[in-house]
Amino acid sequence: MRYLSIDYGNKITGLAICDQTETFVSPLMAIPTSTELISKIIEVVKAENVGALVLGLPLNMDDSVGPQAKKVQAFAEQIKKQIDTPVFFQDERLSTFAAEGKMIDMDLTRKGKKRRIDALAAAEILQAFLDSRRNQ
DSSP, rough: EEEEEEEOSSSEEEEEEEEEESSOOOEEEEESSSSHHHHHHHHHHHHTTTOOOEEEEEEOOTOOHHHHHHHHHHHHHHHHHHHHOOOOEETTHHHHHHHHHHHHTSSHHHHHHHHHHHHHHHHHHHHHHHHHHHHO
């Protein structure tokens, strides 16, 4: 099954996708978080034949649900009202940190890194989700 990972942010939302065999994860795009976000996600779901969504859930370090995690949960409820695709959550703590670590060796400007970080963080979230499924 193809999964679409969503790293929901206040300004930018990152998307990543895996192949049908759930082997390869690729950053897809970073798009502005706006009123058009859900419709753009639905377009990607249809175009890429996505079977389920994985939303990064930014839990606090003590596993509690903070304000940003509540925003993500509310966003998930909005998506569920508009598309009949299963939605899963994946703990996303430190996903952006891991994505930044992967960009260290890339010869990118600060602006170039900023454009890619959200999609790379979404890829980290999706990889963690797939790894946890394999280990169950």
